[in-house]
Amino acid sequence: MTESSNERILMVGAGAVGQAYGYHLHQGGADVAFLVKEKYREETEAGFVLHRHRMFRRPDTFGFADFDVYTDYDEVEKVEWDQVWLCMSSTALRGEWLEDLCGRLGDATLVSLQPGIADVHRVEEVYDPTKVVFGLITLIAYGAPLPGEALPEGVAYFLPPLTPIPFSGRPERAARVAHALARGGCRATVDPKTPQLAAFGAATMNPAIAGLEVAGWSLERFRKTPALEIATAAAKEALQVVGMYHFAKVPLSARTLRRPEILGPGLALAPPLMPFDLEVYLEYHFTKVGDQTRQILADYIALGEAQGNPTRALRVLRRLLEPSEE
Structure with missing residues (x-):
């Protein structure tokens, strides 16, 4: 794996967490794409509206649409991905789909963000553990507006100060993941104790x-x-x-x-x-x-x-x- 400012990164899922981290990876120079179910293709291709909350200031609102959208594993397999991020809940991680996807990722680093105690082994059961990087979500992200909130429809997120997202895995892979995110303005670090x-x-x-x-x-x-x-x-x-x-x-x-x-x-x-x-x-x-x-x-x-x-x-x-x- 060589150093690059335009790594190809696939976000599996386009919910609030995937949109927020995908945006910052894009801001850092990565070529970002989203893998979603076919029923979400049109909505995803239309792009996202993001609101970044800031302490003691109004949220910063901006659009994010410079990405590709995939709905088919066969198409995903044709691309040489550097990183693939799993952006879904622990329960969504279960199922045969994960093994099917992982069999098509080549040498990509698989980034798991799930918090469940059994999630580490679930991922390592279906993908080479030496290619897996685990991260701890430190941002707060949600579909806006909340009830009573005066924000346009979109995804709102907040990066708490002094809380970089930690990643663990093989040092060179974890470092590349952390660096890709940090380049885009989202603090990240390597910590072998992340799980x-x-x-x-x-x-x-x-x-x-x-x-x-x-x-x-x-x-x-x-x-x-x-x-x-x-x-x-x-x-x-x-x-x-x-x-x-x-x-x-x-x-x-x-x-x-x-x-x-x-x-x-x-x-x-x-x-x-x-x-x-x-x-x-x-x-x-x-x-x-x-x-x-x-x-x-x-x-x-x-x-x-x-x-x-x-x-x-x-x-x-x-x-x-x-x-x-x-």
Whole structure:
């Protein structure tokens, strides 16, 4: 692989995350393309409207249309791709389609952004692990406008300051992925512990999101009801599962956030710091990916039971979500 400022990069999926990262890869000089289902071809070919949120300023709105669109794996196979980014939820990663696609990618670096504890092995089962790079999503992206938000239709995203996206994998491949993104104005770094960081982050966040859903998506109710205690107890169990799975010590930050006396006040402080309505975003986004939250909790339970670790709080939290599925 040679150094190039115009690498060919395929984004699998054109949702909010794929659009935001695809734009910055394009800004860095990459030739970007999107692989979407046939029913989304016309919509994707029309281009995207993006809104980049900025702290204490109005969002910056711009268009993004300088890319190719593919809907057929045979056509994808004809191109020599440098990188292929998987931009979908953990649950969407399952299925025979991934193996079919991976068999057509040649020497491309496959970039996986999924947060589930089992996602690493799922990807490495169907693609050469030496060609896989794992990344931890650090941006917030969603379909705009949120309810009550005064933005034109499009995708809005926010790159939190001081939080570069970390990538891990073979050093030369991870470095090329990080460099391609950083060239386009999105901070990125190489960190060999990215899968562990992602797993510990998900083990902290997903129980909290589930608890928030149980509380009706109200941050205030979440802080003042048993949902907070249940969610932090479930996070403690999930972190223990992840620690044993990765043979790694739970980070101090994760051990701190699993305490209700820390998480509760932290949630109260977060909304004023966001350039959008955080509570509305959480409900909007995590309702859309609710199947992913449930699948990740189920994975913790299954793995924890196999390890002989406690999963009582995780099972309680998972059952509390069931009424919303009826």
